[in-house]
Amino acid sequence: xxxxxxxxxxxxxxxxxxxxxxxxxxxxxxxxxxxxxxxxxxxxxxxxxxxxxxxxxxxxxxxxxxxxxxxxxxxxxxxxxxxxxxxxxxxxxxxxxxxxxxxxxxxxxxxxxxxxxxxxxxxxxxxxxxxxxxxxxxxxxxxxxxxxxxxxxxxxxxxxxxxxxxxxxxxxxxxxxxxxxxxxxxxxxxxxxxxxxxxxxxxxxxxx
Amino acid sequence: xxxxxxxxxxxxxxxxxxxxxxxxxxxxxxxxxxxxxxxxxxxxxxxxxxxxxxxxxxxxxxxxxxxxxxxxxxxxxxxxxxxxxxxxxxxxxxxxxxxxxxxxxxxxxxxxxxxxxxxxxxxxxxxxxxxxxxxxxxxxxxxxxxxxxxxxxxxxxxxxxxxxxxxxxxxxxxxxxxxxxxxxxxxxxxxxxxxxxxxxxxxxxxxxxxxxxxxxxxxxxxxxxxxxxxxxxxxxxxxxxxxxxxxxxxxxxxxxxxxxxxxxxxxxxxxxxxxxxxxxxxxxxxxxxxxxxxxxxxxxxxxxxxxxxxxxxxxxxxxxxxxxxxxxxxxxxxxxxxxxxxxxxxxxxxxxxxxxxxxxxxxxxxxxxxxxxxxxxxxxxxxxxxxxxxxxxxxxxxxxxxxxxxxxxxxxxxx
Numbered sequence: 198x199x200x201x202x203x204x205x206x207x208x209x210x211x212x213x214x215x216x217x218x219x220x221x222x223x224x225x226x227x228x229x230x231x232x233x234x235x236x237x238x239x240x241x242x243x244x245x246x247x248x249x250x251x252x253x254x255x256x257x258x259x260x261x262x263x264x265x266x267x268x269x270x271x272x273x274x275x276x277x278x279x280x281x282x283x284x285x286x287x288x289x290x291x292x293x294x295x296x297x298x299x300x301x302x303x304x305x306x307x308x309x310x311x312x313x314x315x316x317x318x319x320x321x322x323x324x325x326x327x328x329x330x331x332x333x334x335x336x337x338x339x340x341x342x343x344x345x346x347x348x349x350x351x352x353x354x355x356x357x358x359x360x361x362x363x364x365x366x367x368x369x370x371x372x373x374x375x376x377x378x379x380x381x382x383x384x385x386x387x388x389x390x391x392x393x394x395x396x397x398x399x400x401x402x403x404x405x
Numbered sequence: 406x407x408x409x410x411x412x413x414x415x416x417x418x419x420x421x422x423x424x425x426x427x428x429x430x431x432x433x434x435x436x437x438x439x440x441x442x443x444x445x446x447x448x449x450x451x452x453x454x455x456x457x458x459x460x461x462x463x464x465x466x467x468x469x470x471x472x473x474x475x476x477x478x479x480x481x482x483x484x485x486x487x488x489x490x491x492x493x494x495x496x497x498x499x500x501x502x503x504x505x506x507x508x509x510x511x512x513x514x515x516x517x518x519x520x521x522x523x524x525x526x527x528x529x530x531x532x533x534x535x536x537x538x539x540x541x542x543x544x545x546x547x548x549x550x551x552x553x554x555x556x557x558x559x560x561x562x563x564x565x566x567x568x569x570x571x572x573x574x575x576x577x578x579x580x581x582x583x584x585x586x587x588x589x590x591x592x593x594x595x596x597x598x599x600x601x602x603x604x605x606x607x608x609x610x611x612x613x614x615x616x617x618x619x620x621x622x623x624x625x626x627x628x629x630x631x632x633x634x635x636x637x638x639x640x641x642x643x644x645x646x647x648x649x650x651x652x653x654x655x656x657x658x659x660x661x662x663x664x665x666x667x668x669x670x671x672x673x674x675x676x677x678x679x680x681x682x683x684x685x686x687x688x689x690x691x692x693x694x695x696x697x698x699x700x701x702x703x704x705x706x707x708x709x710x711x712x713x714x715x716x717x718x719x720x721x722x723x724x725x726x727x728x729x730x731x732x733x734x735x736x737x738x739x740x741x742x743x744x745x746x747x748x749x750x751x752x753x754x755x756x757x758x759x760x761x762x763x764x765x766x767x768x769x770x771x772x773x774x775x776x777x778x779x780x781x782x783x784x785x786x787x788x789x790x791x792x793x794x795x796x797x798x799x800x801x802x803x804x805x806x807x808x809x810x811x812x813x814x815x816x817x818x819x820x
Binding site: 232233234235236237254255276278289292295323327328329330331333334344345346347348349359362363364365366392 | 555558559561562563565566573576577580581582585587677678679680681682683693696697698699700701702704714715716719776777
């Protein structure tokens with residue numbers, strides 16, 4: 198066997214293996230893509246929409262509708278899920294639907310915040326923009342929202358801007374209005390709620 | 406009987422070669438073994454746990470209360486005779502495995518044992534430590550109490566912070582936006598099947614390479630039998646010592662785990678919409694500390710609109726840089742001759758100083774995990790962290806020079 202045919206044989210074997218591996222790898226893309234679970238949607242996972250009322254998210258009153266009288270003045274904030282009053286569905290199936298309702302003295306609210314507030318009550322996403330914990334604690338001395346995980350502090354009077362700690366952006370606000378004695382949703386979140394990662398996190402509750 | 410097998414499998418040839426293998430003896434050589442014992446204990450207690458655990462967060466009723474099936478099954482495990490202790494042993498062994506592996510790494514580091522020809526085992530060992538930490542983190546979520554759900558959702562958030570592919574990686578590992586119905590089955594499969602298999606494979610490689618390349622020798626061997634391998638045979642001396650040590654390990658860990666029950670899930674309760682104030686296990690508190698004191702607006706822009714945000718920098722980039730430095734170490738710190746004997750830390754003041762500075766960094770960043778309790782600002786903590794790391798380096802370096810003198814050229818090698 199001459200040297201030439203030997204190299205040709207090698208080239209053919211090499212090319213066969215290369216093409217086989219290449220096509221094999223490409224064909225794996227579809228199964229890899231389906232490793233990511235489908236996002237299942239239901240009425241419980243829909244985002245809050247205009248007219249939704251609020252219900253207590255935790256505690257003995259969980260599921261009960263919230264009136265302005267249920268909210269203590271100057272905190273602590275109340276964790277709530279929106280509820281569609283027509284269907285009666287509480288939208289607790291989506292983590293990012295969890296919000297904080299807080300009643301403050303109306304004169305303390307910043308100009309921007311007043312646009313979203315009703316009767317001195319403000320509503321913000323309860324999901325920390327840092328790593329997705331619930332901003333469920335209330336710093337009674339500073340009257341600020343406190344995230345228990347990495348101690349991010351947010352000022353509810355100034356559009357939940359970050360006062361201290363690592364969160365990259367303010368908590369998105371959820372505009373509300375008054376319908377009788379109840380706060381109701383008056384529009385969508387001012388910026389996407391929850392953790393926005395790997396992409397530029399421009400914007401905040403005051404920029405929209 | 407033995408002869409029957411020997412005729413067919415040539416056991417005596419294998420025995421002569423392998424069972425007589427000389428094992429170098431030094432007290433610091435047992436630390437790696439402890440990591441191995443902890444792993445064996447994890448597998449055995451893990452088998453018990455998998456037999457009783459139910460990987461699902463569908464709601465079931467326990468004594469009239471609706472809780473997840475996972476949580477209920479952990480309550481069931483705790484109610485079995487010795488169940489609570491075995492679960493605690495599993496948790497404690499995970500801690501001990503990581504601690505032992507890390508101390509083993511420090512021993513290899515200060516004695517220069519990563520140098521030629523043992524670079525490969527240094528890389529495998531680093532990989533083992535990382536996979537061990539990841540494996541134990543995937544175990545966090547399984548009891549599905551308030552603590553474990555919170556800690557895992559932070560892990561989910563950290564995963565999504567990886568530029569470009571974070572969302573995909575996190576959703577594949579955690580089965581969608583944690584927690585979904587897919588989350589626990591998926592993390593369970595990773596925790597009890599895939600990661601243990603990977604660990605076993607790289608653990609086996611670690612030991613095969615060690616057997617093939619021979620262990621570094623303690624310095625007394627240089628005096629006793631210069632240039633030759635000194636040690637005790639695998640059978641029976643080394644095996645005897647290891648068995649005694651394993652039994653001792655079991656006795657100690659069962660005592661600790663029985664006296665201090667790890668992770669009592671009733672204390673945390675099932676997860677709710679609110680988040681409890683939790684700290685991760687001790688070996689991740691340094692990352693948790695960095696995450697608390699890193700400025701939130703810190704970001705490094707990347708092409709195509711992606712950024713490295715502060716979560717990524719604090720929890721992946723900083724540990725990643727430490728890991729990269731460890732990988733590069735055998736290429737930067739070399740020696741001209743083949744490594745045979747352990748080097749003395751006192752003859753390598755720079756390396757020993759850097760090792761202590763690394764420890765100071767890890768301890769002070771861990772301290773930053775108590776930022777709120779300490780009442781210190783991020784700036785003050787950064788000052789403490791960087792200041793004490795630098796100070797530790799200088800103190801150790803000059804203390805070695807002062808007490809043991811400047812190393813001679815042939816001792817020092819590169820550093």
